[in-house]
Amino acid sequence: MLLPKASEPETSDGSPSVPIRILTVCTGNICRSPVAERLLQTGLNQVQPGAFEVRSAGTRAMAGDPIQPLSQDIITSYGGTPDGFAARQLTPEILRQADLVLAMSAQHRGEVIHLDASLLKRTFTIREFARMLEALEDRGIPAPAGDTAAFWRDLPARAAAVRHLAQAAEPADNDVVDPYRRGPEIYRQMEDELSPAIRTILRFARQRG
Template sequence: MDNSAPVKILTVCTGNICRSPVAERLLQAGLDQAVPGGFQVASAGTRAMVGEPMQPISAEIVRTYGGDPEGFAARQLTPAILRGVDLVLTMTSGHRGEVLQLDASLLKRTFTIREFARMLDVLDQRDTSASTDNAADDDGWLAAHTTRWRGLPARAAGVRHLSLPADPAENDIVDPYRRPPEVYRQMEDQLAPAIVSILRHARLNSPVRGDAAGAP
């Protein structure tokens, strides 16, 4: 596997017009800041409204957090889209099951986004090593990042027992499609903290370029 290639993340919901597009665009924007060129984030739906743009309130949420909703078009989840993905983040446990029906080999790389975020919070609390401990020269910087993130699902799964919610429903993001604006806000309230946790982990654990590590 090419360790100079970006880490591929796929977010998944049902129609691919409300939840997973928000996760896609906000993760991409934040990860681009943390590790420029280090990630490629995309999304798809298990019953996608193919070709449709993001729902207006979802697009508004993306803009609120500094992302760009323009140019989005919904895609149907297929085995071809799943091929080569390093991490799948679904909006519900049901979506996770549908992903695994298409590609069972992704069992250890597929999580609900809220579940994965809680696992990263646990890892960050346990791991006190600073990113400066991972300094690398320019040639090795991206490879070090990619290697670490491709191993992250296994590390995260290792602390699953420490991050279980009191209610399994807390693993899911509510579906706001064709529902009142307040349900979109509920979606935002559930999704935003998970995205923040993932971006925080990326910033805290980004390998440092050799020249930056040696700077005064």
């Protein structure tokens, strides 16, 4: 289950800080990006309650729809909850709030940047971003010095700087397969492609939490 939302974290001077806002993006916002949203939120709540806000949206969202049943099963199997979800359409307004955008495919990344070119260095596919974090770990990136929010808001630029060290063997290795209207085996493939990236992001957060 998701942990209850903690009170808003504070800065060193005692004033409230704005959560680090992570946005996950796919097409319909009912299969892939909700799984990433709910599992990242669950894990990040355990690292630092209240410090992160993870949401999702779709480039051609089935607005108002719940998460697809097989995606719901994946979420619950990892300890998250699909409750209270409704798909929503990606908009420039939503993007303006994001500190980090994690797309489910290179096509989605391109659509995000088409909507807001200023997000070029804050938008990655989720599998690509996970490889970048591993490259940063190999370089010995230090833990944040008491300011988690500033660390995570600087993180996309640091990740972009090691893109050349995190190239995929094949372009398809950047994408998470779309299982919509397909069988359980494709949902399993989606899980196999998505869950290692989520684990990498959460491990990185725990080690620097």
